Amino acid sequence: FVAGFGSLMQDVLWCFSQVKGTIDIGVTEADIISTVEFNHTGELLATGDKGGRVVIFQREQESKNQPHRRGEYNVYSTFQSHEPEFDYLKSLEIEEKINKIRWLPQQNAAYFLLSTNDKTVKLWKVSERDKRPEGYNLKDEDGRLRDPSMITMLRVPVLRPMDLMVEATPRRVFANAHTYHINSISVNSDYETYMSADDLRINLWNFEITNQSFNIVDIKPANMEELTEVITAAEFHPHHCNTFVYSSSKGTIRLCDMRTAALCDRHAKFFEEPEDPSNRSFFSEIISSISDVKFSHSGRYIMTRDYLTVKVWDLNMENRPIETYQVHDYLRSKLCSLYENDCIFDKFECVWNGSDSVIMTGSYNNFFRMFDRNTKRDVTLEASRENSKPRAILKPRKVCVGGKRRKDEISVDSLDFSKKILHTAWHPSENIIAVAATNNLYIFQDKVN
Amino acid sequence: MFVRGLKRKCFDGEEDIEGTLAGIKAIPSYNLQRQSLLDMSLVKLQLCHMLVEPNLCRSVLIANTVRQIQEEMTQDGTWQMINTQSTGQASLDRLVSTDILCRSSREQAEEKLVPNYGTFNKDFEGDQGQDSSETMSTASSVQAPRNLQGSVWEMENPQENKGNFQKSLDQIFETLENKSPNSVEDLFSEVDNSYYDLDTMLTGMMSNTKMGHCDGLETFSSPTSTASNSNCKSDLNELDHIVEILVES
Numbered sequence: 111f112v113a114g115f116g117s118l119m120q121d122v123l124w125c126f127s128q129v130k131g132t133i134d135i136g137v138t139e140a141d142i143i144s145t146v147e148f149n150h151t152g153e154l155l156a157t158g159d160k161g162g163r164v165v166i167f168q169r170e171q172e173s174k175n176q177p178h179r180r181g182e183y184n185v186y187s188t189f190q191s192h193e194p195e196f197d198y199l200k201s202l203e204i205e206e207k208i209n210k211i212r213w214l215p216q217q218n219a220a221y222f223l224l225s226t227n228d229k230t231v232k233l234w235k236v237s238e239r240d241k242r243p244e245g246y247n248l249k250d251e252d253g254r255l256r257d258p259s260m261i262t263m264l265r266v267p268v269l270r271p272m273d274l275m276v277e278a279t280p281r282r283v284f285a286n287a288h289t290y291h292i293n294s295i296s297v298n299s300d301y302e303t304y305m306s307a308d309d310l311r312i313n314l315w316n317f318e319i320t321n322q323s324f325n326i327v328d329i330k331p332a333n334m335e336e337l338t339e340v341i342t343a344a345e346f347h348p349h350h351c352n353t354f355v356y357s358s359s360k361g362t363i364r365l366c367d368m369r370t371a372a373l374c375d376r377h378a379k380f381f382e383e384p385e386d387p388s389n390r391s392f393f394s395e396i397i398s399s400i401s402d403v404k405f406s407h408s409g410r411y412i413m414t415r416d417y418l419t420v421k422v423w424d425l426n427m428e429n430r431p432i433e434t435y436q437v438h439d440y441l442r443s444k445l446c447s448l449y450e451n452d453c454i455f456d457k458f459e460c461v462w463n464g465s466d467s468v469i470m471t472g473s474y475n476n477f478f479r480m481f482d483r484n485t486k487r488d489v490t491l492e493a494s495r496e497n498s499k500p501r502a503i504l505k506p507r508k509v510c511v512g513g514k515r516r517k518d519e520i521s522v523d524s525l526d527f528s529k530k531i532l533h534t535a536w537h538p539s540e541n542i543i544a545v546a547a548t549n550n551l552y553i554f555q556d557k558v559n
Numbered sequence: 560m561f562v563r564g565l566k567r568k569c570f571d572g573e574e575d576i577e578g579t580l581a582g583i584k585a586i587p588s589y590n591l592q593r594q595s596l597l598d599m600s601l602v603k604l605q606l607c608h609m610l611v612e613p614n615l616c617r618s619v620l621i622a623n624t625v626r627q628i629q630e631e632m633t634q635d636g637t638w639q640m641i642n643t644q645s646t647g648q649a650s651l652d653r654l655v656s657t658d659i660l661c662r663s664s665r666e667q668a669e670e671k672l673v674p675n676y677g678t679f680n681k682d683f684e685g686d687q688g689q690d691s692s693e694t695m696s697t698a699s700s701v702q703a704p705r706n707l708q709g710s711v712w713e714m715e716n717p718q719e720n721k722g723n724f725q726k727s728l729d730q731i732f733e734t735l736e737n738k739s740p741n742s743v744e745d746l747f748s749e750v751d752n753s754y755y756d757l758d759t760m761l762t763g764m765m766s767n768t769k770m771g772h773c774d775g776l777e778t779f780s781s782p783t784s785t786a787s788n789s790n791c792k793s794d795l796n797e798l799d800h801i802v803e804i805l806v807e808s
Contacts, residue, residue, distance in 0.1 A: 202612045228612070290615055309615040338623055340616045359616050392596060392627055396620045446592075450599060455617045 123557040124504045131550035143546035149213040152537040158208025162192040189278040192227040210295050228291040233282035241269040287313050287323045294344045300351040307344035326374050343403045361398030383430045393445040401457035406466040415460040435481045438473045440511045440522045453527050464539045472531025476547045493545045493552040597628045
């Protein structure tokens with residue numbers, strides 16, 4: 111894979127590139143970004159929000175005239191993916207919030223993505239139209255029918271250029287397969303199937319078939335009173351189309367092989383770290399709940415995010431992770447309050463860079479963290495309007511834990527817990543990252559030398 | 560995040576207990592806090608969000624926490640202690656501890672830093688709503704052998720079992736209502752008002768007719784008014800209608 115770019119933390123200086131979204135103090139709930147995802151080439155960047163909308167940004171071609179602009183992302187398409195629904199049987203609303211977007215690899219001129227809310231997955235086709243036919247015989251240019259008796263000669267319609275129009279159309283709707291809330295979707299490497307996971311079940315779909323899906327994991331107990339564990343995330347292996355993993359609220363990861371059985375109730379591998387007795391508290395289980403699981407691009411490792419740490423696991427070693435990174439350990443003594451205000455249930459995501467050498471995840475106060483797996487260095491950066499001058503280099507941030515607070519540091523008690531970075535994305539091959547801060551999308555790039 | 564001067568003791572893991580004397584004093588404090596945590600957890604599970612389906616993961620984690628506390632309390636023997644004591648010292652302690660938690664989180668709500676995240680905001684707005692029949696049955700089975708908590712949402716032993724716990728909840732509601740109307744509104748000002756008007760929320764809790772386990776909260780009907788629909792979506796009119804029928808019957 112691409113090696114050597116930005117793999118050493120000290121070589122990478124992150125700069126502000128762009129920010130999307132309004133600056134208003136009052137945030138409309140519908141504008142809160144709920145998912146961010148680059149496509150496989152990094153040319154497109156999609157966001158989903160609580161209002162059920164998808165906005166796709168496209169990277170502009172780099173121009174020799176403005177080399178420093180390094181390909182900015184501009185709005186390419188905006189569409190309403192999901193609408194709020196009402197389940198009349200249960201008297202409950204189904205939120206239109208987009209939980210996840212996943213791109214399909216590009217196979218022709220059009221782009222395809224999957225977007226999902228709590229209950230329904232949709233396949234969207236995004237295509238360009240830049241020509242239109244002109245010169246019909248039976249219609250005039252406005253589309254009105256011409257009087258056939260007035261037609262004296264025939265002509266062949268020709269395609270003429272028109273202003274670029276980007277259309278998004280729903281090609282498939284995969285509905286009615288999930289009783290519980292969908293938390294993950296993952297496209298298989300065979301590009302023919304994908305999976306959707308809710309709290310208790312995982313279903314396998316064929317892209318062409320919307321009226322049925324295969325249930326491949328079911329952890330619903332016969333007696334719901336015995337329920338103590340739920341599925342929190344799931345993902346297919348990037349290369350082996352028979353392999354996938356799913357994580358649980360008890361901090362475990364199961365790797366399953368679909369070749370062994372139709373219902374993958376028996377895992378092929380079970381990853382769990384033994385509990386540290388010295389850290390045990392009533393909150394131990396809650397903070398061990400895994401909020402995100404991601405395969406490395408190589409397929410050799412998986413990364414998991416729980417409330418306080420990010421862990422990297424080697425697929426060949428089940429009994430403990432090979433690396434553990436502390437995201438915000440200073441919160442460990444505040445768990446009681448974080449439980450009280452529900453922040454302890456926040457689900458942070460995590461991402462790999464293109465070469466699997468650096469991992470990134472979000473925190474509070476609009477901070478996000480990067481960990482270099484090779485040098486073991488880490489950095490805390492902030493997504494804020496104050497650091498939003500074009501190409502301004504982001505200054506590392508530091509949280510001070512008690513004692514003397516240095517000038518640039520911020521104390522734990524001053525952190526803003528309403529500003530949380532739950533969703534981030536890393537360009538597949540370059541040092542470009544997208545960070546969702548409530549209703550704003552920040553794009554940072556490494557400094558062009 | 561914390562109000563200055565208010566010492567909060569989180570009993571996570573290995574907090575130091577400095578010295579024997581402090582250690583002796585810390586033990587009742589630990590019990591107190593553990594009980595507060597239990598009460599808080601039960602409140603979190605109790606409050607029904609009426610419109611959106613609850614977050615199952617969150618409910619399961621909270622229910623597991625409740626189970627853990629109860630197991631520890633059983634081992635301690637403190638569980639028996641609380642069961643046998645009448646509404647005396649123990650429940651008062653619990654009221655006090657709950658109140659401390661409530662007060663400080665309300666004060667937090669007024670601080671600039673986490674305006675959206677006072678306890679009541681989150682609990683009442685129920686953005687992570689609580690109830691599903693399945694979650695409730697999970698929790699109720701956990702508490703089946705424990706008379707005290709079990710029937711918060713089961714009606715089997717209503718009176719004595721509701722008594723202690725509901726006193727805590729009463730305390731919460733009372734302290735809320737004792738505040739001037741303005742501050743109550745401030746409490747909720749950051750929240751999406753169309754859903755989370757206090758009246759609506761309390762109305763919604765009672766009007767969740769599909770869940771028998773919310774019956775335990777019916778005693779709260781008196782302080783609420785079912786009249787204020789002005790902030791509600793039109794869907795809620797139906798629920799109000801149902802409530803009126805129930806209340807009249």
